[in-house]
Amino acid sequence: MTTPDSGDAGTTVREAVVGLLRATGMTTVFGNPGSTELRMFRDWPDDFRYVLGLQEASAVAMAAGHALGTGRAGFVSLHSAGGVGHALGNVFNAYRDRVPLVIVAGQQARSLIQLRPFLGVDEPAQFPRPYVKFARQPERAADVPAVLAEAHRIAMTPPRGPVFVSVPEDDWDEPAQPVPPRAVHAGFTADPDALAALAARLDACARPALVIGQGVDDEGALDQAVALAERIRAGVWISPLSGRSGFPESHPLFQGFLPPLAGELAARLAPYDVVVALGTPVFTYHVPDDSPPLPPGTDLFHLDCDPAQAAWLPTGTSLVTTLRPALTALASSVAASDREPPPPRTRPAPVPAGDRLTPELVLDELHRRLPRDRVLVEEAPSHREVLHARVPVDLSGGFLTTGSGALGWGLPLAVGRALADRRRVVCVLGDGSAMYSVQALWTAARHGAPVTFVVLDNGGYGAVRALGRRIDIAPVPGTDIGGIDFARLAMSFGVPADHADHPDDLDKALDRAVTRPTDDDGPHLLHLHVLGTEGTLYAPWAR
Template sequence: MNTTVRQVVVELCRATGMTTVFGNPGSTELRMLRDWPDDFRYVLGLQESTAVAMAAGHALGTGRAALVSLHSAGGVGHALGAVFNASRDRVPLVVVAGQQSRALLPLHPFLGADEPTQFPRPYVKFSRQPERAADVPAAFAEAHRVAMTHPRGPVFLSVPEDDWDRETEPVAPRTVHGGYGAAPDALAQLAAALDESERPALVVGPAVDDERAVREVAELAERTRAAVWISPLSGRSGFDERHPYFQGFLPPVADQLAARLAPYDLVVALGAPLFTYHVHVAGPPLAAGTELYHLDCDPGQAAWLPVGTSIVTTLRPAVRALAGLVRMSDRPVPPVRAVAPPARRGPDISPELLMDLLGERLPRDTVLVEEAPSHRDALHARLPVRAEGGFLTTGSGALGWGLPLAVGRALAGGGRVVCVLGDGSALYSVQALWTAARHRAPVTYLLLDNGGYGAVRALGHRIGVAPVPGTDIAGIDFAALAASFGCPGGAVERPEELPAALDRVLSLGPDEGPTLLRIRVPADDSPLYEPWAR
């Protein structure tokens, strides 16, 4: 029996665990979808960027690459903001886009993609349109291996529509054991520096959570009695935020970040793009007298850091080895982080009150997805994350990620997901509520409605641009909008109504599907990145 490209790719998907496919089909994908396997699930996103974000949530939940099917040219263009997020957050995705028939390509056809491999760059690790139909399965298998090799990330494959029915040879699945260790002398040098340090600190980046090195980092912190910070605008947590050594979150502003780290003579950044800034402020990246070591699996990131000594390595084996090399320290333990005072009660629901109430109600193992830029400081100050993999957000800032990311993460299993998002963020990808309802994804959405793009207004205030035009989006009935997509919606306006409303939506079980609670909060024009405690 002759074997087609489609049949071989289907078997590769089974072998790699990619039997849940996220996509938005178009004419150039129809032949790929012929004879759809009974053991595969197609998760429809009503816009391509939501399909990519849902796939990313699924990949983060399963630890495996997720498969995304996009339409040629325009569909890939729609998805690129989400591909950008997946790249910066190191999410392994295999993105397969349709392309017009090979015979039509010289004629620049309708819906054809010109130079398709260039379109998603530089935000994919691999980008290819195979020269022959027979080469598609081998390219597919290579793309998957590249996506899953550290530093993990999205890859792209363009497949002309007539390739799927062509004959080809089977491709045997292969295993590539990822990960590589640091040079022993480099770790020994760092261990000696930690032993000699008087005031060390660790900066935990998103790669700690991605590489499942949370326990190893905690052991290293306890052996060295190092203070622990989380890197600026991290897309993950990576450390138990109720641990007594935890100090907080570094700000994405150069002078503030340098000031936070100035008390330490040695800083060890673990999987962290440490110098992630949002606004420009002149000044050195670190104060004089602060030495930096940086461990990460990405040689590109190691190359662009402006200061410090970088060790290119995967984190889990390196941190485990480092903890075995350092002496058990008797230096004073770090000071205990100040606790935010209880939110003041007023006539309106403040974000601080909401975070306090959530902190009292969320079980430790709840997966929390966040995309509420105006209220992220309040969330970090009052809603500590404790579980490995328990916090997901965008580490790059392209909005529209959180709402569909939560759908994909919920479909990956593991219990109910809680997603805290702003009204502005939600409107980038609100159609993902339809997918959540259709698949009964166990997600509780808490939508903070301040009537506009509060983060943009706050940043404008900070740099002297006020008022900022185009930042008001009041007048949307989010509960009704959610209900129109099949997702039950409710609303709460008064502080005294909030506890009961939260109890209701947080008590839903994993089989009860999605729900959305719109929470009215006042507009706030205070400057961004001014946490409650300096």
């Protein structure tokens, strides 16, 4: 007879968890296996896929890319304390970028925990905090499936994000009850009176603006944001250092990207009397600046699903809400405006080819070859402003980067995103960024991930050099990293590669790298030596 403590005598924790993963669509597992996870893989099911990352941070970022591509939570298997420690930089990125991940880490056997064993973890639930939404080691083996089910529901509830469960290695063979799938529908709308007051303020204002954050892309609210912007003829900005797209950059109302400096951000928003921020904290700053967050006479309204974010904002009125229903309600409530729309954003002219490759030339030529449905991943901090200016993104989900600044995210994120639907991804990397997670090239080759990696090599950490100049530190020690042959390195991992040093070689190299015969034509890397070796930073806000 089955007791409540023992679970179903015919079902183990492992079998119950496999059933849960299958029911929730988490049948692709990203990880780097270790001894305390081995029993989870007994009788590994044929309909599951294990994607090996050669370092745990890369496994987390690949799972994040896969989650962003599928719309489902990514599943990650990590190894006890050391593996979780390696992974935490990208767990931080996933938390800031609202990527739903279910992270399971091994723990030593329950019978050994009191003895502080080799590979044991003290206070495992505290280890990844505060950068997970939920962290727990179940009290009993029989509780593991139910705790994982709860964790999954929390990961997928707005604001989405990573969750963490520590499982002692001897739990997997213990009996447990299967967990039936259960749906949680978590959309919610702000108080109707608050939305009505915002609609009235928009009707009465002279010059409205929208600030788009990654919440718009995360919640699939791009169409609703466009409809509101067009109805009120608002200027539209992307929030500072946003990790996602969220508004078509070729749209005539699009004005550009806000800088992560208080004074310059306030100056960009000074022409507007009402600013409505959507799914963004707005005030993401990179360096100190004593300027006020907004100029006098500018009212801020902030719509987001995260009550914690609403609480810490220094100014404005916050409406805690998911975006799609709120924007739909607003667009139907406000009057269609006949105010003069803001002038369209000025696009930079194409640059002529000179004697050296420049980021401007490379990105102009890259944009010319990019099909509209390609996904663009960026981790080139020295050249991000140039990329934004010269490679507009118009599709929801069409642009991914790190919204938190921890490097080592972009390269494996692109691999996981490509594995989600086999659509070709183009990943633009700096030479410094690429070296944080270069081992993910092996996974790209192993699984034939359709990713084009474009490495812009300026010989060092150009963004750090430029920030050093800003505070009168020059030269900055430890910012020179030249001499890496990325093409040969990629080929050693099994990724076909080319390099180019001169504009005359660029066209053919980009044709081979970007214009692949099919999306399933596997990975390719292009290594480009670009002007900027002395630390030129192509970001006006950082000069």
